[in-house]
Amino acid sequence: MDCLFCKIANGEIPAIKVHEDALCIAFSDIHPQAPAHLLVIPRQHIASIAQAGKEDQALLGHLILVAAELAAKQNLSKGFRIVMNTGDDGGQTVHHLHLHVLGGRAMHWPPG
Ligand code: AMP
Ligand code: ZN
Numbered sequence: 001m002d003c004l005f006c007k008i009a010n011g012e013i014p015a016i017k018v019h020e021d022a023l024c025i026a027f028s029d030i031h032p033q034a035p036a037h038l039l040v041i042p043r044q045h046i047a048s049i050a051q052a053g054k055e056d057q058a059l060l061g062h063l064i065l066v067a068a069e070l071a072a073k074q075n076l077s078k079g080f081r082i083v084m085n086t087g088d089d090g091g092q093t094v095h096h097l098h099l100h101v102l103g104g105r106a107m108h109w110p111p112g
Helices: 005-010 054-073
Strands: 017-020 024-028 036-042 080-083 097-103
Touching: 005 024, 005 036, 017 054, 024 054, 036 054, 054 080, 054 097
Parallel strands: none
Antiparallel strands: 017 024, 024 036, 036 097, 080 097
């Protein structure tokens, strides 16, 4: 399958990795939207949260906890934002489920 994030997960395409475990990897976003901008992705290809099922429940919980651990490691004690863009209206451009972890500046609401 021609999936950018599968290729990053299997090492075919390089990335600045900040975390790896049996279920997921995390790396720096190539176009950071905040001083800290990480992506957390499952090793398994799931196109988006809209395609995830009950069988993915533990994996999805793991991704969120890893995101929070990475935010703590990056000293984002003032806060951070976890975002999961989904589908065209959600602004998803890479169709492999991922969590954005953004921090290091105040975020705006509502988002654009
Ligand atoms: P989304 O728009 O939610 O699908 O997010 C995809 C994200 O992947 C964007 O923030 C991109 O900047 C990021 N991205 C695209 N290609 C790469 C890459 N090769 N390495 C790291 N991040 C990437
Ligand atoms: Zn993939």
